Amino acid sequence: MPVVPTPLADCRGLVLAEDVVAPVSLPPFDNSAMDGYAVRAEDVATAPVSLPVADDIPAGRTDVRPLEPGTAHRIMTGAPLPPGADAVVQVELTDAGTGTVHITAPVPAGKHLRRVGEDVRAGTVVLRAGTVLGPPQLGLAAAVGAADLPVRRRPRVVVLSTGSELVEPGTPLEFGQIYESNSVLIAAAVRELGGLATVLRAVPDDVPAFRRVVADVDADVLVTSGGVSAGAYEVVKDALTDHGVRFVRVAIQPGGPQGSGTVDGLPVIAFPGNPVSAALSFELFLRPALLTAMGHPTPDRPRTRARVTTPLTSPSGKVQYRRAHLDSGRVQVVPVGGPASHLLASFAAANCLIEVPAATTAIPEGTEVDVVLLT
Numbered sequence: 001m002p003v004v005p006t007p008l009a010d011c012r013g014l015v016l017a018e019d020v021v022a023p024v025s026l027p028p029f030d031n032s033a034m035d036g037y038a039v040r041a042e043d044v045a046t047a048p049v050s051l052p053v054a055d056d057i058p059a060g061r062t063d064v065r066p067l068e069p070g071t072a073h074r075i076m077t078g079a080p081l082p083p084g085a086d087a088v089v090q091v092e093l094t095d096a097g098t099g100t101v102h103i104t105a106p107v108p109a110g111k112h113l114r115r116v117g118e119d120v121r122a123g124t125v126v127l128r129a130g131t132v133l134g135p136p137q138l139g140l141a142a143a144v145g146a147a148d149l150p151v152r153r154r155p156r157v158v159v160l161s162t163g164s165e166l167v168e169p170g171t172p173l174e175f176g177q178i179y180e181s182n183s184v185l186i187a188a189a190v191r192e193l194g195g196l197a198t199v200l201r202a203v204p205d206d207v208p209a210f211r212r213v214v215a216d217v218d219a220d221v222l223v224t225s226g227g228v229s230a231g232a233y234e235v236v237k238d239a240l241t242d243h244g245v246r247f248v249r250v251a252i253q254p255g256g257p258q259g260s261g262t263v264d265g266l267p268v269i270a271f272p273g274n275p276v277s278a279a280l281s282f283e284l285f286l287r288p289a290l291l292t293a294m295g296h297p298t299p300d301r302p303r304t305r306a307r308v309t310t311p312l313t314s315p316s317g318k319v320q321y322r323r324a325h326l327d328s329g330r331v332q333v334v335p336v337g338g339p340a341s342h343l344l345a346s347f348a349a350a351n352c353l354i355e356v357p358a359a360t361t362a363i364p365e366g367t368e369v370d371v372v373l374l375t
Ligand SMILES: Nc1nc2c(c(=O)[nH]1)N[C@H]1C(S)=C(S)[C@@H](COP(=O)(O)OP(=O)(O)OC[C@H]3O[C@@H](n4cnc5c(N)ncnc54)[C@H](O)[C@@H]3O)O[C@H]1N2
Pocket: 161, 162, 163, 165, 166, 178, 179, 180, 181, 182, 183, 225, 226, 227, 228, 229, 230, 231, 234, 254, 255, 256, 257, 271, 272, 273, 274, 275, 277, 341
């Protein structure tokens, strides 16, 4: 993705493309950490003592006068420290007087002061290229005065489901029809990682109609679902084979049938239609690709190992991904539902996937397995 200056409000979750150097120090000036009185520590060393209040310094004042010996300035948190003052007495240790202040206890020099540059020194790097911008990083960028940041822009992903049986949620179903859910899942997953998703109306299994829709797509990548396997009405496969997209079988379960390529300059990735197959395809292929394009330092999901609570079987020669739930201590992993790719409810109940290697066909209960964390 190209680097573009982006307003802070649009940067959350994006990746910084260049180092950010602070043009100002934080704090930018010596200031008070407490509401109270700016004093010279030696003037209050014999407290209790009363001092005339020579000035009042609310936060935001830009014309601060020096503190004369034997006087105090009333000062608020964040207000600039007057030259000559070397400590602040918090208001609780005084009678809060405005003409004269009675100070009940001494304070050492340096008390309740926040020094210029204590947090950030002007000219130093505050955020490194490659940083994923979350709330604290964006707050820091604003604190040093940045209005926008150089980030890799969000990939624009168009999502297109295919299938004559598909009906939009919210409308009545006839026998033989199902609600279209893949585009909702894929678009949400794209947005969750910071991409821009546009969902097109699902197209029926009609090759000319599908080709017309594809020809109008303007995106960084088009994601289709359905119509890639072995049947008689494989609209995506029929329309895009020999038009830049290669259809293969990947040795994974679910999610075996896959297509990818470029159609008239448009990158296309074609996922199988079964809901869990489509979701898993996103996890394995598109998610890391999008995160890499966005410059993420760690595009892969975190992994761990845990003991599986039930025996599992897996087809020979395929890496199997099983929906599962990992306990909060990450010790035990409980398979949720079976391996079949139409079982979406078990995907929704899972927080991880168990990855079963291609050569493994049986896993006894209690075996330590590889776990891919989804949350
Ligand atoms: N003879 C064979 N049949 C199948 C094979 C095979 O190798 N030989 N592979 C199976 C596998 S594995 C998968 S995965 C699916 C992939 O099929 P398609 O990509 O062609 O998907 P469809 O047939 O269009 O749909 C499959 C299934 O998913 C439902 N679906 C499709 N799109 C959506 C959507 N947007 N929202 C919700 N549900 C959707 C669809 O109704 C089907 O039930 O092929 C197997 N068959």
